[in-house]
Amino acid sequence: MTQKLVVIGAGMASGRALEHLFEADPEAYEVTLFNGEPRGNYNRLMLSPVLSGEKTYEEIVTHDDDWYAGNKVRTRFGEHVTRIDRARRTVLTKTGETEYDKLLIATGSMPFMPPLPGKDLEGVMPYRDLDDVNRMLDVAALPGARAVVIGGGLLGLEAAAGLRLRGMEVVVLHVMGHLMERQLDPSAGYLLRKDLERRGIKIHCEAQTKVILGNNRVEAVALEDGTIYPADIVVIAVGIRPETRVAKDAGIEIARGIVVDDAMRTSDPHILSIGECVEHAGIVYGLVAPLYDQAKVVARTLLGEEACFVPVELATKLKVTGCDLFSAGDFAEGPDREEIVFRDVARGVYKRLVLKDDVIIGVVMYGDTADGAWFLGKIKAREDISACRDTLIFGPAYAGGAAPDPMAAIAALPDDAEICGCNGVCKGRIVSAITEGGLTTLDEVRASTRASTSCGQCTGLVEQVLAVTLGDSFVMPAAKPMCKCTDLTHEDLRRLIKAKELKSMPAVWQELGWKTSCGCHSCRPALNFYLLADWPDDYVDDAQSRFINERVHANIQKDGTFSVVPRMWGGVTTPGELRAIADAAEKYNVPMVKVTGGQRLDLLGVKKEDLPAMWADLNAAGLVSGHAYTKGLRTVKTCVGTDFCRFGTQDSTGFGIRLEKRLWGSWTPHKVKLAVSGCPRNCAEATCKDVGVVCTDAGYNIGVGGAAGLDLKATEPLTTAKTEDEAMEITVAFIQLFRENARYLDRPYRWIEKVGLDWVKERVVDDLEGRAALVARFDHSQTIYQTDPWAERARGGEAHEFVPLADLTLRAAE
Incomplete structure (x- = not known):
């Protein structure tokens, strides 16, 4: 007969326990899952990348609705269990009672909030x-927002x-x-501080917080020494405490956490517990690896196995991109201990081994x-290292004095060496999965073993195990470098610019090992755009790294003249604008005035020396650049919509003008064209644009x-919006996603082919x-x-160099 299992808490530990349970016997229990959060299991290790913008919430979801439904789990998300009635074997919530045969408490931990004056202020x-x-993100979106983080441990630094x-x-x-004094010695702590300060984070150690200042909302933090730091948000990350209240109220044995035996049973044999709320043999665990080991034990105990x-x-490890940190074991000083230390100041590399009786007991x-996994294996094995002591600090590639081999470190690892600490996956398990399952890719290894599916820190190691195991048959997927100056792809460059906080071209050339001193005509325009897109507050546009048309704010023609295209919002103009265009055409002897496909007027054949004066006249009439030359928004084409057309269903003209005024002047990987048609007759040809409504x-x-x-190519359906404001928000979000992720010179349809429309929908629609x-x-x-370049020039502001034609070295690339 199927038993009833109630689980309190849908975190990573209970989620992994359910996975093991369903894998072993999917029919053993009817499962009801309560969770205080209004959602199911997601990878909390990846909250830091979500906070930084490197990942989205959808990317860190571990169990989605389909997984719960497929395993017949009754989910009660957003519903707190208020009491456990052990005598009647029921749990109580505000909505009623739920019976259980077995109960699993996985309530996790709660943050410790020190009793500081002002800790209850908003923010x-x-x-x-x-x-x-x-x-946090709500506040971070405000211009000039300031944050104070109290706590320099793992969580505080990731925040x-x-x-x-x-x-x-x-x-x-x-x-x-x-x-991070619990994980690092002072030398490593110093290097970490330097790295964070280079990123623009101010570090104040030996800081005694006195009070958090503010009226209803936080305004500043004051220290005992009188220092005051203004703040729009204060994040307190000074520690966690096991969440034991519901267990304590039920009379279950509690010490620091819920006390469990080796089988993860509490003092009540019908109730098990797992995760950060648990105390086992006097220890409370806050890292995921032991919690996943607990999950295996819970599943077996529930199935009646020993x-x-x-x-x-x-x-x-610290989950801050670009800060490579590893520590394990006991690295405190002592009279019975020896140290082996390696320092490379120029590279910012520091390694310290702590030995006792020729055994490694700690590493920083x-x-x-x-080589972290290799050293950790030796700590676990308590291996005598006296035979390789002279070369030990250099890792397995030099073991026994051998010449270094790029793959020797992985080849030297024993089968029981841990590769993925989060999921407890050793090298031997990965090798077996590869050889027995015929696996050839990283994704296949992840699906089979779960290695590299949590924090991602071990991805490189998993790939190396794959390469060593497959040998000559392993083929690393080829990636074309962006140009001859570097071996990096466009995608690698975008990732590293963000990860290493590179905010100038010299920084990129120096830090990423450019083969040339200042780039080339292929990489400079792309690099200029990526820096603009990623660091709008810090990077200044480099005119010399733009194509000719963008450098002179006009389209060059085959005879060396230029075309001038004033912007007409949504294709709508006025008699005054038309007079100004006509006057300019006559005054500067323009050979041709043509209506473009984007519903604008193009003045063709303008001499280069006449461009500044012509634009001064057009600006004076209220006309701004149509950016017909740019990698950015070109036009928003419209039909007349409901104002005049008897078939119009919405104000397509008004919406098109709103879109254009919102989006114009935005730099994008390639030109972008939009259209809004007022009805399915599609007079504005919206179904063949980069974005069409x-x-x-x-x-x-x-x-x-x-x-x-x-x-x-016809457009692919993205979604249907009920209101104009919703349609506006979705369109703007799509453009920004394109800006942040697309390869330079890829039009949106090329980019969508690479990432998939479903990926776009998840981020823009869902x-x-x-x-x-x-x-x-x-x-x-x-x-x-969002400025008009010619109006900016007229005001005496910064504008691109107006260079002689002979110097336009980027012309061919256009």
Whole structure:
């Protein structure tokens, strides 16, 4: 007979326990899952990349609705269990009672909030779950927002790095003398501090917080020494405590956490517990690796099998992109201990081994952590290292004095060496999966073993195991470098610019090992755009790294003259604008005035020396550049819509003008054209644009990825918006997603072919919070770059160099 299992808490530990349970016997239990959060299991290790913008919430979901439905789990998300009635074997919520045969308590931990004056002010918050992240992002979206993070441990530094990547001014207050003192020695802590300060994060160690200042909302943090740091948000990350209240109220044995035996049973044999709320043999665990080991034991215990939780040696890594840190074991000083230390100041590399009786008992590494798994294996095995002591610090590639081999480190690892600490996957398991399952790709290994599916820190190791196991048959997927100056692809460059916080071309050339001193005509325009898109507050546009048309703000023609295209919002003009265009055409002897396909007027054959004066006249009449030359928004084509057409269903003209005024001046990887048709008759030809909107009685059908140039392609349906404002938000979010992710010179349809329309929909349509963040980042960028270049020149502001034709070296690339 199927038993009833009730689980309190849908976190990573209980989620993994359910996976093991369903794999072993999917019919053993009817499962009801309660969770205080209004969502299911997601990878909390990846909250930091979500905060920084490197990942979205959808990308870190571990169990989605389909998984729960497929395993017949009754989900009760957003519903708190208020009491456990052990005598009647029921749990109680506000909505009623639920019976159980077995109960699994996985309530996790709660953040420790020190009793500081002002801790209850609005804007003061912990950093534990997705709701905390969303609250931080709301403040981070405000221009000039400032954050103070109290706590320089793992969570505090990950929060600080994420908020800094969102553009906030960040100060970290840490009570101890160096950061992460539980995991790092002072030397490694110093290198970590230097790295974070280079990213623009201010570090204040030995900081004694006195009070959080503000009326209803936080305004500043004051220290005992009188220092005051202004703050729009204060993140407190000074530690966690096991969440034991519901278990304690039920009379279950509690010490620091819920006390469990080796089989993960509590003092009540019908109740098990797992995760950060648990205390086993006097220890409370806060890292995911031992919790996943507990999950295996819980599943076996629930199935009536013998199982025993055995703690393992743990390693620590920091999930801040670009900060390579590893520590494990006991690295405290002592009279009975020896040290082997390696320092490379120029590279920022530090390695320290702590030995006792010729056994490694502790390791701290910063800057180069590739050998971390090898050292951790030796700590666990308590291996005598006297035979290789002289070369030990250099890792397995030099073991026994051998010459270094790039793959020797992985080849030298024993089968029981841990590769993925989060999921407890050893090298032997990966090798077996590859050889027995015929696996040839990283994704196949992930699906089979779960290695590299949590924090992602071990991805490189998993790939190396794959390469060593397959030998000559392993083929690394080829990636074409962006140009002759580098071996990096466009995608690698975009990732590294963000990860390493490179905010200038010299920084990229120096840090990423460019083969030439200052780039070439192929990489400079792309690099210029990527820096503009990623660092709108810090990077200044480099005119010399733009194509000819963008450098002179006009389209060059075959005879060396130029075309001038004033902007007509949504294709609408006025008699005054037409007179100004006619006057300019006559005054500067323009050979041809032509109506373009984008519903504008093109003045062709303008002499280069006449461009500044012509644009001064057009600006004076209220006309701005149509950006017909740019990698950015070109036009928003419209039909007359409901104002005049008897078939119009929505105000397509008005909406098109709104779109154009919102989007103009935005730099994008390639030109972007939009159209809005007032009805399905599609007079504005919206179904072959980069973004096309077709209005109906029910709303706005939005399509993307169309083309009508060298390639002819209809748009693909993105979604239907019910209101004009919703259609606006979706369109802006799509453009920003394109800006942040596409390869330079890829039109939207080329980019969509690479990433997939489903990927785009997940971020622009399904994820409302992510969509809002995209819109906020776009609007912030527009406050900086939405200017008319000719009007800016007339005001005496910065403008691109107006260089002689002989110097236009980028012309051919156009």
